[in-house]
Amino acid sequence: MEYTSGSASWRDVVRRAVRGLLRRRRGAEQPGWSAGVPLIALLAGLLFTTTATTASGTSLREDRRPQLAQLIDDRRTQLAAAEKRAAQLRDQVDRQTELVAGSDEPIARQQARIDANRSAAGFTALAGPGVIIELDDAPRLTDLPDGASNDDLVVHQSDVQAVVNALWAGGAEAMSIMDVRVLATSAVRCVGNTLLLHGGVYSPPFRIAAIGDPSALQQALADSEGVQLFRDAVTHFQLGYQETVEAELAVPAFDGSAALRHTTVPESAR
Structure with a gap:
């Protein structure tokens, strides 16, 4: 117009x-409506x-949806470039630190202490036996069960968190979600049926890999109330749940920033 x-x-x-x-x-004489x-x-x-x-x-x-989609693509490209640049700078810092450690005894001691804890902190790749869990949305049903809605047909944040918490409780030594290493500071968040993790956006099926004793990990999953609730939904709403034991499973090292942005003091320590 x-x-x-x-x-x-x-x-x-x-x-x-x-x-x-x-x-x-x-x-002048005019009709009332005039x-x-x-x-x-x-x-x-x-x-x-x-x-x-x-x-x-x-x-x-x-319709501004094409412009919005283009804006999202541009931001993703900028984010990928920023992450690549940040990784290069971290590598540069590590190399410079190693050079200085060769001639500075205090820095060498601190570097040795850091290296000893890199594996536990998630900054080295690990391999070993473990399990892989895949969670997926249900197919769109034409006839929903009584009392059900489309919201019952998707994987939620609580479902992913239930699996992650159960695997940690089962003694997982290392874990990744969608091939991204999960740390103690990792936050699992969902928007709709997409997963947000360390700045990345992922769509189902969600693949969670954990290295550890397969029997202990499977037992922890079976004992988890949250996981059992999801398995019940699998039966009623055809959601996807697959649990696979792997004799040799690789989990990549974390390559992002481990800086804390928010922290609180536990009640017991106050």
């Missing part, structure tokens, strides 16, 4: 309204002028 100049259309409407009111005051014509014209002019000002020469009904 195209709009004319707001000021020009407004002046035209005002002139017509004034002429209509002047004729009314001269006592008395409201100037007021209607005045309101219509106000509406068109406001719309033209808001539109600023563009269409108010234009």
Whole structure:
């Protein structure tokens, strides 16, 4: 829809309204409904002028979804470039630290202490026996069970968290979600049926890999109330749950920043 100049259309409407009111005051016989014509014209002019000002020469009904999708793609590209640059800078810092440690005894001792804890902290890749869990959305059902909704057909944040917590409780030595290493500071969040992890966005099926004693890990999953609730949903709503034992499973090292952004003191330590 195209709009004319707001000021020009407004002046035209005002002139017509004034002429209509002047004729009314001269006592001309007019139908009762015609008395409201100037007021209607005045309101219509106000509406068109406001719309033209808001539109600023563009269409108010234009579909902006392509622009939004492009904006998301641009931000993802920028994020990937920033993460690549950050990884290069971390490597540079590590190399410089190793060089300094060769001639500085205090730094060498601290570097040795850090290296001894890198594996436990998740900064080295590990391999060994373990289990892989896959959680997936259900197919779109034409006939839902009584009392069910489409919200029952997707994997939720609580489902992923239940599996992760059960695997840690079962003695997992290392864990990854969608091939991204999970640390003690990792936060699992979902928006709709997508997973947010360390700045990345992932769609189901969600693949969770854990290195550890397979029997202990499977027992921890079986004992978890949250996992059992999801398995019940698998039966009722055809959600996907697959549990696989692997004799040799690889978990990558964490390559992001481990800096803490938020922390609180436990009640017992206050």
